Amino acid sequence: MESVASRIETAVARLAPEFLEFLAESVRCQSVTGHEEPVTEFYERELRALGWEVRSVPLAGSALCADEPRVGQRANVVAYRPGAGDGLTVLNGHVDVVPPGDPSEWRESPFSGHVRDGRLYGRGSVDMKGGIAAAVLALAALEDCGAQPLRDIRLELVIGEEKTGVGTRLMVEAESEAPSAVIVMEPSGGHIVPLSTGLQFFTVEVSGMAAHTSAPWRGVDAFEKLLAARDRLRRLAAARSDSYSHELFQDVPTGIPFAIGKIAAGDYPASIPAFATMSGRMGLRPGEDPEGLRAAISAALESLAEDDDWFRDHPAAVKWGNAGLRGWETPREHELVQSLVRAQEHVVGAATIAAFTAGSDAAFYGGRGIPTAIFGPGDVALAHAPDESIAVADVFTAAKVLAIALAGAV
DSSP, rough: OOOOOEEEEEEHHHHHHHHHHHHHHHHHHHHOOTTHHHHHHHHHHHHHHTEEEEEEETTTGGGGGTTTTSSSGEEEEEEEOSSSSSSSEEEEOOOOOOOOGGGSSSOOTTTTTEEEEEEETTTIIIIIHHHHHHHHHHHHHHHHTOOOSSSSSEEESSSOOOTTTTHHHHHHHHHHSSSSEEEEEOOOOTOEEEEEEEEEEEEEEEEBBOOOOTTTGGGHHHHHHHHHHHHHHHHOOOOOOTTOOOOOGGTOOOOOOOOEEEEEEOSSTTTOEEEEEEEEEOOOOOOOHHHHHHHHHHHHHHHHGGHHHHHHOOEEEEEEESSOOOOOOOOSHHHHHHHHHHHHHHHHHHEEEEEEOOTTTTHHHHTTOOOEEOOSSGGGGGTTTTOOOHHHHHHHHHHHHHHHHTTTTT
């Protein structure tokens, strides 16, 4: 008799051509953050056509919408699939994508959905419409072969992840039933991710005193002061990194990276800059309170006055770019992780476990202590880049692993 796992794999293979077109069409739906409705309308229509229970969760009316654009046009799409037992598993994927950038850097249209040499191209193919397609295919395959997931499934297709995470935050606010487990389909390269560090975004502003560049000694160079502030934060980050280690981060210099992504100073080439600013991020350990990190950053900047009289009367100012995205860890012996491990071993012969240093919507569940894992197809290094693409075979492999794990078929 054919095993349940084999029936699932056969069903995925049978449905694969249909869901390749599903993925291609979703990529053709341009859904840059804040303008997601082309793809949310597509997903709602397609999921209803599958006969699933589907509803829209609008952003309008939520306390979260205050700083969001186009509130009245934006909504999450949520679908439900019944399971065989108690509990709820959430499959979460974001539908928004980053802007495509300069179209001339792409070999063809950024939203083509074109398949070439076994890869599907287009903005969002990796991040993360490929993961969404794998999840929908997994659930369709279970239905096709008569297998049931062990728990009820809530498929959350959410808006706004690329900027504020408002879509998943809306789900946490709107849903009364807390999930037993969550799988976020971010591109993990097919690795099972039970651990992610968090991050705190910040902006530091430093003042100086303008002067003509022919007599720079008459002014105070705000850019030099900014570099001093950066060095103080770099030292804080280095000390924090030295105090945190985890075996899943052995192949990277640190699991809680610090980086400055944006710097600006002055407004005229012939003037000493009177103002300088930098924006960046500092990592959070799993379980660490972001408020504690914010206090440490503030204290590091205040300590500049101990070495430089200028900072006593002109302290560096810091603004927070988010409330802190918490780090989280699900024990590898937890059934959520083990079910993915067994399924991956069955499908590809070996399981691979990794960790994330990037922020994602998984923090809104894992940071609350809910068992969470990231698992999805695609190389995250290709996300946000020209010629973003995903291997079609990886989408189908991920669908098999997800379906078998959800059904507890191995």
